[in-house]
Every structure is written in C-alpha cells, then in structure tokens.
Amino acid sequence: MAMTAPASTLRQIPTGIWMLGFVSLLMDVSSEIIHSLLPVFMVTTLGASALAVGLIEGVAEATALIVKVFSGALSDYLGKRKGLAVFGYALGALSKPFFAMAPGVGTVLGARLTDRIGKGIRGAPRDALVADIAPPHLRGAAFGLRQSLDTVGAFLGPLIAIGLMYLWANDFRAVFWVAVIPGILCVALLMFGVQEPEAHQGVRRVNPIQRASLARLSPAYWCVVAVGAVFTLARFSEAFLVLRAQQVGLPLFLAPLVLVAMNLVYSVSAYPFGKLADGYSHTKLLVWGLVVLIAADVVLAMSSHWAVTLCGVALWGLHMGMTQGLLATMVADTAPADLRGTAFGVFNLASGLALLLASVLAGWLWDKLGAAFTFYGGAAFCAATIVLILMMRPRAGQRYG
Numbered sequence: 001m002a003m004t005a006p007a008s009t010l011r012q013i014p015t016g017i018w019m020l021g022f023v024s025l026l027m028d029v030s031s032e033i034i035h036s037l038l039p040v041f042m043v044t045t046l047g048a049s050a051l052a053v054g055l056i057e058g059v060a061e062a063t064a065l066i067v068k069v070f071s072g073a074l075s076d077y078l079g080k081r082k083g084l085a086v087f088g089y090a091l092g093a094l095s096k097p098f099f100a101m102a103p104g105v106g107t108v109l110g111a112r113l114t115d116r117i118g119k120g121i122r123g124a125p126r127d128a129l130v131a132d133i134a135p136p137h138l139r140g141a142a143f144g145l146r147q148s149l150d151t152v153g154a155f156l157g158p159l160i161a162i163g164l165m166y167l168w169a170n171d172f173r174a175v176f177w178v179a180v181i182p183g184i185l186c187v188a189l190l191m192f193g194v195q196e197p198e199a200h201q202g203v204r205r206v207n208p209i210q211r212a213s214l215a216r217l218s219p220a221y222w223c224v225v226a227v228g229a230v231f232t233l234a235r236f237s238e239a240f241l242v243l244r245a246q247q248v249g250l251p252l253f254l255a256p257l258v259l260v261a262m263n264l265v266y267s268v269s270a271y272p273f274g275k276l277a278d279g280y281s282h283t284k285l286l287v288w289g290l291v292v293l294i295a296a297d298v299v300l301a302m303s304s305h306w307a308v309t310l311c312g313v314a315l316w317g318l319h320m321g322m323t324q325g326l327l328a329t330m331v332a333d334t335a336p337a338d339l340r341g342t343a344f345g346v347f348n349l350a351s352g353l354a355l356l357l358a359s360v361l362a363g364w365l366w367d368k369l370g371a372a373f374t375f376y377g378g379a380a381f382c383a384a385t386i387v388l389i390l391m392m393r394p395r396a397g398q399r400y401g
Contacts, residue, residue, distance in 0.1 A: 013141060014142075016194050016195060017130060017145060017146060018145070019189060019194045020146055021146040021150065022149060023089065023186050025153035026189065027089055027093075027183065027186040028156075029156050029160065029179075030096060030179045030183035030186065031092065031115070031157065032154055032156075032157025033160055033175060033176070033179040033182075034161075034176055034179050036158040036161045037161050037172055037175065037176075042056075042108060045172055048108075052105055056112055059112075060113055064123075064352070065120070065348070065349050065352035065356075066349075068120045068123050068344075069124075069342075069348075070345070071123070071124050071125055072124030072128065072341035072345025072346070073341060073345055074341070075125040075128060076339055076342050079338075081126070081132065082190070082194060084122065084125040085121075086187065086191055087121055088119065088120070088123070088126075089118065089190055090118070090187050091117055091118030091121065092115050092122070092186075093180070093186060093187050095114040095115040095118065096111075096176070096179045096183050098110065099111050099176045099179075100173045100179075101173075123344070123345075123348055124341050124342075125341055127328055127331075127332075127340075128340040128344055129194075130328075131143075136333075137278060139333065140274045140276070140277030140325065142274070143274050143326075143328045143332070144271040144274015146325075147274065147321075147324055147328075148266075148267050148270035148271040151263045151320075151321075155260045155262075155263035155264050155267065158259055159260055162256055216339060217336075217339065217342075217346075224330045224331055224347065225346060225347050227392065229351055230354070230384060230385045231323070232351045232352075233354050233357065233361075233384075234297075234358070234379075234380075235293065235378070236358040236359045236361070236362035237355070237358075240363075240366070240371075240374060241300070241309075241316060242258045243366075243371070244300055244375075245306050245309045245310065245313070247371055248303055248304055248305055248306050249305060249306045261310055261313050261314060261317065262313045262314070262316055262317040262320070265318050267321075268321070269317070269318050269320075269322065270324070273321055273326065277326045277329050282330055282333075285322065285326055286327075286330075287389060288322065289319050289323035292318050293315075293319040293378070293379075295315050296313075296315035296318075296319060297312075297376065297379040298379060301375035301379075302372070327347075328344075331344055331347050361377065362374045362378070365377050
C-alpha cells in the first residue's frame with residue numbers, strides 16, 4: 001500500500017482530536033506560565049526554603065498519581081470520558097488565581113494540590129477519549145498530534161513568562177493572573193468543541209477494578225506497563241537538565257530556555273513519530289528512542305559548556321517525541337476498549353511512581369558522585385529497558401513487536 005502524504009493523514013484525523021490537542025495546549029500555557037516561575041516565587045517572595053519547595057512538589061505529584069488510577073477506572077464504569085476531563089481541566093483552571101493571591105506557602109500548597117488533582121482526574125479519561133475518537137489505523141498519529149500540540153504549550157508558557165517578567169519588572173503576581181485566561185479558554189473549548197462518541201452512551205456499568213475486569217487486561221498490556229515503568233526510571237525529572245545547564249555556565253535568568261529548547265524539539269517530533277508508529281514496529285521504534293536517550297545522557301554527562309548541554313537537551317526532547325505518544329498508543333492497542341481508562345490509569349501510576357523513584361535516585365547520585373553519574377545512571381537504565389523489551393517481545397504479540 002502506498003504511503004499517504006503527511007497532509008493527507010492530518011486531514012483524516014478527526015476534529016475532536018485537534019480540539020483535545022488545543023485544549024492541552026491552552027492548559028499547558030496556563031500551567032507553565034506559573035510553574036516556570038513558582039520555585040523562584042516561593043523562595044524570593046514568600047520566603048520558603050528549598051526543602052519546602054521540594055516537599056510541595058513531591059506531595060502534589062504523588063496526589064496526581066493516586067487520582068489517575070481512580071479517574072480512569074471511573075470513566076470506564078460510567079462509560080463516559082468527557083465529563084471527567086472537563087471537571088479535571090476546570091479544577092486546574094480554578095487553581096490559577098490562588099497562586100497570584102497567595103499570602104504564604106500554605107496557599108501555594110493548596111493551589112498545587114488542586115491543580116494536580118485536576119491533572120490526575122483528566123489524564124486517563126482524556127487519553128482514553130483520544131483512543132475512542134481516533135480510527136485504529138490513525139491512533140499513533142492522533143496521540144502524536146495531541147502530544148505535539150500539548151508540548152507547544154509547554155514551551156510557549158515559559159516564553160510568555162520570561163517576556164512578561166521582563167516587561168513588568170519581575171512582578172510575579174501580575175504574570176500569574178495572566179495564566180488564568182488560557183485556563184478558562186481551555187475548559188470552554190473542551191465543553192463546546194469536543195463531542196463524545198456515541199459508543200459510550202448507556203453502556204452497562206461494571207466495576208473495572210474488580211478481579212474479573214483486571215483479568216481481561218492481556219499479558220501484552222502488562223508488558224507495556226513493565227516496559228514503561230523501567231523506561232521511566234531512565235527518564236528522571238527535567239529539573240536536572242536545568243541544573244546541569246546552570247552548572248556549566250548558563251546564566252540564571254535564561255534557565256527556563258532549557259525547557260523551551262527541550263519542548264520545542266519534543267513538539268516538532270511528536271507528530272511525525274506518532275504517524276510512523278501506525279505503520280512501523282512499536283518495539284523497534286521504542287528501542288531507537290532509548291538509543292537516542294542514551295546519546296542524550298552521554299552528551300549531558302560529558303558536557304563542559306552550556307551550548308553542548310543544550311545539544312543533549314535537544315536529544316532528550318527528540319527521545320520524548322519518539323516515545324511518549326508511542327507508549328500511549330501501545331496502551332490503547334493492548335487494552336479492551338471498555339477498560340482503556342483503567343488501563344491508562346494503571347500505566348500512568350506505574351510510570352509516575354517510577355519517575356518519582358528515578359528523580360530521588362538521580363538526586364542522590366548527583367549529591368554523592370557528581371552530575372555526570374546521574375546521566376550515566378540514566379543511560380544504564382536505558383540499556384536495561386532495551387534488554388527487557390527484547391525479553392518480553394515474544395509474549396507481547398505481533399502489534400507490539
């Protein structure tokens with residue numbers, strides 16, 4: 001069969017996928033305007049310690065992980081995704097004014113918890129909704145497109161924050177108020193721009209986390225969960241990319257540009273590799289993504305100038321574009337349609353806990369042995385993931401292979 005032109009594939013992707021992509025874009029702009037400045041705001045304006053910053057972020061992310069499992073299962077039980085997604089995005093939008101008004105660290109903690117609960121509620125139902133709307137032969141392209149648009153917001157947000165901080169003489173609170181606008185637009189677009197497929201109206205309600213339901217998740221699915229978790233051990237928090245760039249000479253005020261560079265490459269590469277996943281071996285593409293991450297780790301470990309570090313950051317963004325939409329596609333392909341929300345919730349929980357462990361381990365290696373060992377450790381986990389993929393491939397079925 002002849003390969004379709006990229007433009008033709010984009011035209012075939014349903015409007016609902018585009019709308020979900022722009023919903024993600026707007027929420028990421030809103031969130032990253034705040035998150036790119038929040039640690040500095042807490043330390044310089046609210047007088048918080050670095051330990052307090054770390055605890056707030058840790059508690060917030062752990063809360064999101066727990067909520068993801070239950071929201072995905074609930075969307076399967078109800079047979080509906082959109083309502084939960086709207087509620088999750090609305091919580092995220094409602095949290096934004098509290099950052100601007102925060103008189104102390106306690107209010108920031110409450111706002112971060114609300115924001116992360118919203119993220120946990122919307123994540124698995126939204127991914128399951130993408131899988132429901134997209135035709136099976138375009139599922140990789142659909143996930144890649146949504147991820148690409150999401151990541152556009154992830155680099156636009158910090159850029160907007162940098163520009164507004166320059167224009168408004170470092171007025172954190174004024175900049176935080178601006179973040180409210182894309183948050184509101186995001187919720188409105190989801191409510192009025194996305195139609196839930198009829199297949200999820202009036203389905204028989206079955207508890208998706210009972211033993212009989214979980215037994216329907218295939219060995220191929222659990223292989224994807226295991227690979228995703230080990231893979232995530234190799235992909236610790238991007239905060240270490242920023243720290244590495246600062247360590248080798250990047251001026252402090254330019255620190256957000258590290259995430260801008262990473263997310264720019266991520267955004268540009270996510271859709272093409274998502275489209276490639278629709279006709280190429282998932283296993284091979286995942287292995288190539290791991291090879292790129294190994295290259296990124298080696299460059300970051302050996303770099304002695306921030307320009308070289310940015311090359312490693314670009315490779316890191318490329319591996320994200322190659323693998324993150326792919327992993328979502330693999331979950332969707334290996335899970336029953338009526339259990340996709342639960343499947344994404346369990347996958348996100350396993351990967352999220354692995355990310356938490358990876359970041360703690362990365363920090364320990366950084367403190368005890370130096371920054372280079374953090375990245376060499378990541379490369380070692382990449383190699384372990386490749387071995388695990390090759391071991392599991394015979395069990396995971398043709399589409400996974």
